[in-house]
Amino acid sequence: MASGSKFGFGLHSGFGHPVLRQWQENNTQISASNLMYPVFISHDPNGEEEIPSMPGVKRWGLNTITTHLKPIVENGLTSILIFGVPKTDVKDETGSAAEDPKRSPVVPVIQLIRKAFPNLLVACDVCLCTWTNHGHCGIIPQDANGQIDNAASIKRLAQIAVAFARAGCQVIAPSDMMDGRVLAIKTALKEANLGRQVPVLSYSSKFASCLYGPFRDAAGSAPSFGDRKTYQLPLGSAGLAIRAADRDVEEGADMLMVKPGIFYLDLISKIKERHPNHPMFAYQVSGEYSMLVRGSEAGLFDLDTAIMEALRSFRRAGTDVIISYFTPRVLENLRISQKV
Ligand code: PBG
Ligand code: ZN
Numbered sequence: 454m455a456s457g458s459k460f461g462f463g464l465h466s467g468f469g470h471p472v473l474r475q476w477q478e479n480n481t482q483i484s485a486s487n488l489m490y491p492v493f494i495s496h497d498p499n500g501e502e503e504i505p506s507m508p509g510v511k512r513w514g515l516n517t518i519t520t521h522l523k524p525i526v527e528n529g530l531t532s533i534l535i536f537g538v539p540k541t542d543v544k545d546e547t548g549s550a551a552e553d554p555k556r557s558p559v560v561p562v563i564q565l566i567r568k569a570f571p572n573l574l575v576a577c578d579v580c581l582c583t584w585t586n587h588g589h590c591g592i593i594p595q596d597a598n599g600q601i602d603n604a605a606s607i608k609r610l611a612q613i614a615v616a617f618a619r620a621g622c623q624v625i626a627p628s629d630m631m632d633g634r635v636l637a638i639k640t641a642l643k644e645a646n647l648g649r650q651v652p653v654l655s656y657s658s659k660f661a662s663c664l665y666g667p668f669r670d671a672a673g674s675a676p677s678f679g680d681r682k683t684y685q686l687p688l689g690s691a692g693l694a695i696r697a698a699d700r701d702v703e704e705g706a707d708m709l710m711v712k713p714g715i716f717y718l719d720l721i722s723k724i725k726e727r728h729p730n731h732p733m734f735a736y737q738v739s740g741e742y743s744m745l746v747r748g749s750e751a752g753l754f755d756l757d758t759a760i761m762e763a764l765r766s767f768r769r770a771g772t773d774v775i776i777s778y779f780t781p782r783v784l785e786n787l788r789i790s791q792k793v
Contacts, residue, residue, distance in 0.1 A: 490533045509746065535576065543556040548613075579626060625638055625652070635653055656736070714736055
């Protein structure tokens with residue numbers, strides 16, 4: 454392939470001017486529709502709780518969330534991803550509180566946000582770890598020696614998915630990594646007559662990463678024993694990540710995800726090449742968020758420059774939508790830059 458070097462012309466001529474640079478980067482621009490904003494919803498209706506491990510991120514309550522979202526929506530926010538954060542004393546063996554409006558803020562907040570912001574697309578994380586007393590992403594029967602009951606888990610996840618969808622959730626995003634959960638959820642949505650409206654955004658290639666630590670503080674979802682290595686992927690395995698994405702496509706996933714983002718760009722690009730017709734999501738997880746914030750506080754780089762470089766790398770790798778805690782900040786910066 455000609456690069457311009459054979460005749461000594463070089464490459465510089467193609468990107469000397471800002472407009473020329475933009476032409477070279479046109480497929481990897483960042484705009485509002487490339488961003489999804491994850492939000493933590495506290496059981497405390499008046500919540501506005503700082504999360505020490507995620508500076509600048511807060512848990513919001515039913516009485517505070519719309520005020521928080523309003524200016525972000527006005528800046529162009531198109532979609533959010535909801536995480537419920539329940540009180541510790543409602544957690545049990547099956548995560549029975551997840552869709553109970555008396556013990557979980559998720560169903561009420563879906564209804565509230567749908568009403569307050571009719572054009573905002575509402576997605577919900579579906580998992581068991583925040584709702585179970587042991588903090589694992591599946592059901593562990595008492596006599597099971599710490600082993601997950603996969604069949605019981607996917608049945609329960611499908612129940613929660615249907616309840617969230619009935620409440621008005623427009624995208625179901627299962628993050629549990631149980632075997633067969635996409636098929637179970639798709640089937641349950643169809644049986645509930647919601648199959649044609651509510652798609653599944655699968656956390657298809659989710660690794661057993663150290664970068665979720667700050668999130669587990671935020672959501673109170675750390676496992677009380679063991680780790681997640683029996684269901685989240687081994688971090689060195691590209692093969693399993695690709696098989697997991699293929700499997701979820703077969704089971705009917707509407708959208709795919711790689712998580713975390715920045716250490717796994719190789720898989721974003723491989724999976725996007727394999728499944729070019731499925732929107733590809735990357736989750737810039739809590740640890741990635743806090744690394745950039747802390748690095749900039751230490752004077753290592755400018756935060757906004759670093760954020761844009763990270764987001765650009767996701768887009769370059771083939772990501773269609775980035776799930777990022779920086780979304781409000783990026784939208785504000787985009788608005789300011791478009792005004793001048
Ligand atoms: C729940 C879930 C986790 C994240 C999203 N959904 C944590 C985990 O799997 O332990 C991580 C998000 C982040 O770190 O920002 N299964
Ligand atoms: Zn989980």
